[in-house]
Amino acid sequence: MHVSSASLQQDTHAGREVRPGPVLSIIIPCYNERGNVEPLFRAVEKAVTRYSWELIFVDDNSPDGTIDEVWRLAQMDSRVRGILRVGRRGLSSAVIEGILSSSASVVAVMDGDMQHDECLLEQMVDVIEQQGYDMAIGSRHVEGGDNSGLASSWRLFLSNAGIRIAQCFLSVRVRDPMSGFFAVRRDLVVKSLPRLSGIGFKILLDLLMSQQVAPKVIELPFVFRSRHEGESKMGRKVLVQFAQMISYHMLKKS
């Protein structure tokens, strides 16, 4: 397991026992995902063994009691934490709050429905920590990636159209800017906070559009799986919010 030598030195100097924080914070926005919480935790536990991690679920007061399930797990394992937001909704803003409450130098964002492949998490940390990338994106649109888990051909059409639109506004070439699965240096997000819109579903695109200097980005292929349980929250409102988010950045730049 990776432990930073800086933290060890510091604690040797202080002469007391060390309990270093996690290397990776995994942020899970969730709404009505009760049945997916424990399977996701178990999957992460199995997949991520080389780095220490914490798993932060950010729930917007789901009617199905998702947060109770998160807190039940948190009682059994201190690597699990839950943030309950009341009176607010939104994937992107939930992710931002999760990142703000995290402590690792690398944060990963993934869906709470098992559509993202947890086996990619270690590789994401590897490329950021060892190869100097700022961001590693789980991509359905590079060789080896696959988008077959999207629920319908209508969703596929929307996703492809969204990607084409998004790419017009990016200075860095990203094949899957609509992905909800990525890892990033935490300090890059913190520096971007004044420019992030936090609107809607597309936090990766929001983050990419907030950059003043092109970040060093790598896309890693993954197979987008079918949902484990429950339903997608994608609706007409999400499309409107997508347009609002793009407009927000265009207005800021003008």
Ligand SMILES: Nc1nc2c(ncn2[C@@H]2O[C@H](COP(=O)(O)OP(=O)(O)O[C@H]3O[C@H](CO)[C@@H](O)[C@H](O)[C@@H]3O)[C@@H](O)[C@H]2O)c(=O)[nH]1
């Ligand atoms: N806290 C919170 N979480 C939310 C909200 N809306 C959705 N989520 C959570 O965000 C994750 C993704 O939401 P889904 O509703 O499952 O998204 P999707 O339609 O399957 O969209 C997927 O495909 C997109 C690419 O086309 C991805 O961008 C997106 O992240 C997701 O992977 C899930 O864990 C879901 O519970 C919300 O208002 N609040």
